[in-house]
Amino acid sequence: MAQSVATLSAQISERARDPSQTGTTGPNVISLLSFAQQVVNGILADVTVQDSLPLVSRQAIYPIFSNWPDSVRVLSIKDASGRNLVPFRDFAGLRQVATNWPSLTSSAPRSYALCGRDLLIIYPAVATSLPTLTITSAKLTTTLTSGAQTTEVTNDDDDAVLDITEALLLLKSRDLSDVQKIIDRFKTRIEGLKTEPK
Amino acid sequence: MGSQADCQTLVNLLSNGQADTNLFALEYADVVNTLGPMRWHTATSSVNVTKATPLINLPASLLDLITILYDGQALSQLEHRELEVLNSGWRNAVGNPIAYTLDDLPAQAAELYPAPYTSSPPTATAIYVESRSDVLPILTLPVALLVLQREFVRESDHTDVQFGNLCGTLGQLLLTMLEAPENLL
Numbered sequence: 001m002a003q004s005v006a007t008l009s010a011q012i013s014e015r016a017r018d019p020s021q022t023g024t025t026g027p028n029v030i031s032l033l034s035f036a037q038q039v040v041n042g043i044l045a046d047v048t049v050q051d052s053l054p055l056v057s058r059q060a061i062y063p064i065f066s067n068w069p070d071s072v073r074v075l076s077i078k079d080a081s082g083r084n085l086v087p088f089r090d091f092a093g094l095r096q097v098a099t100n101w102p103s104l105t106s107s108a109p110r111s112y113a114l115c116g117r118d119l120l121i122i123y124p125a126v127a128t129s130l131p132t133l134t135i136t137s138a139k140l141t142t143t144l145t146s147g148a149q150t151t152e153v154t155n156d157d158d159d160a161v162l163d164i165t166e167a168l169l170l171l172k173s174r175d176l177s178d179v180q181k182i183i184d185r186f187k188t189r190i191e192g193l194k195t196e197p198k
Numbered sequence: 199m200g201s202q203a204d205c206q207t208l209v210n211l212l213s214n215g216q217a218d219t220n221l222f223a224l225e226y227a228d229v230v231n232t233l234g235p236m237r238w239h240t241a242t243s244s245v246n247v248t249k250a251t252p253l254i255n256l257p258a259s260l261l262d263l264i265t266i267l268y269d270g271q272a273l274s275q276l277e278h279r280e281l282e283v284l285n286s287g288w289r290n291a292v293g294n295p296i297a298y299t300l301d302d303l304p305a306q307a308a309e310l311y312p313a314p315y316t317s318s319p320p321t322a323t324a325i326y327v328e329s330r331s332d333v334l335p336i337l338t339l340p341v342a343l344l345v346l347q348r349e350f351v352r353e354s355d356h357t358d359v360q361f362g363n364l365c366g367t368l369g370q371l372l373l374t375m376l377e378a379p380e381n382l383l
Binding site: 101116168 | 208212214236237238239240242264265267269270271272323325335336340358360361365367371376
């Protein structure tokens with residue numbers, strides 16, 4: 001489903017009235033496409049990544065980015081048997097269940113909570129026979145550096161990537177008259193993509 | 199890596215080199231501080247507890263305290279008037295802490311209630327939102343756009359309010375879209 005970066009780069013430069021890429025060089029256009037793709041997948045979470053979490057005895061809190069740098073947003077967590085851990089709706093909910101959650105232990109974790117965007121709480125912690133959990137997250141897409149690469153998001157999501165890149169190119173060239181329209185188009189497109197059946 | 203350097207490269211690219219490089223660090227720090235309420239950069243840190251002393255010093259990078267863990271418990275945050283209802287002599291109480299207050303204290307301090315026993319553990323754990331020099335990589339583009347907004351709406355030889363505001367509109371929209379409410383506190 002992915003599209004060639006060279007094709008997208010040429011297409012968006014044409015759309016931004018810079019077909020020969022004199023205002024913004026090819027490598028810089030690719031760099032902007034790369035940032036745009038990361039943000040679009042951060043919003044839509046269509047490309048996911050699975051990471052392992054080997055639990056540590058009696059540890060309930062795990063930093064996310066330092067352990068899994070390609071995780072943008074945790075979507076689900078499974079144990080080794082494939083059972084989904086139940087997510088707390090929010091971190092405050094964990095406290096309502098048990099104020100002693102930091103020290104509670106069990107033979108297996110049942111739930112998880114996110115504290116902001118960079119801390120994961122596994123509840124309860126385990127003391128012995130430590131399982132490895134599988135975390136599914138929205139992926140931080142790979143940095144694009146060459147026209148020979150392809151994008152990772154779907155073709156539909158590529159349109160949103162192009163919207164952001166076009167807005168950035170027009171901002172850069174101070175051709176501002178259409179930027180607000182492109183921002184509005186991007187917003188509408190994202191709302192449509194969010195409600196579209198996957 | 200969503201480093202400050204990556205943001206600066208983007209700011210230079212999108213401003214065609216017009217942005218003042220000397221002001222970048224200040225504008226970047228200002229944007230990072232405004233991210234605090236969105237709780238992107240959460241962290242934990244051990245803090246020292248002095249026996250029979252309620253006051254604890256929190257990390258210098260703290261923007262917003264979420265909770266304090268002590269002796270395996272998540273402490274409740276209470277206001278002075280709640281502590282007064284609980285115990286009119288709360289300021290002199292000593293025991294195993296069950297709560298903390300931030301009332302009338304500097305940003306990087308908290309007061310435990312009651313003050314820890316002499317036999318209490320020597321550390322607590324603060325869970326908080328921190329100011330980071332490197333934002334999460336997913337935030338590089340929105341943060342760069344918000345830096346550009348600050349740079350181009352201020353009075354200078356390159357002021358361009360329309361450009362600055364459009365950068366701000368796009369940056370704020372991306373941040374809002376990335377902030378999935380179901381995953382936040």
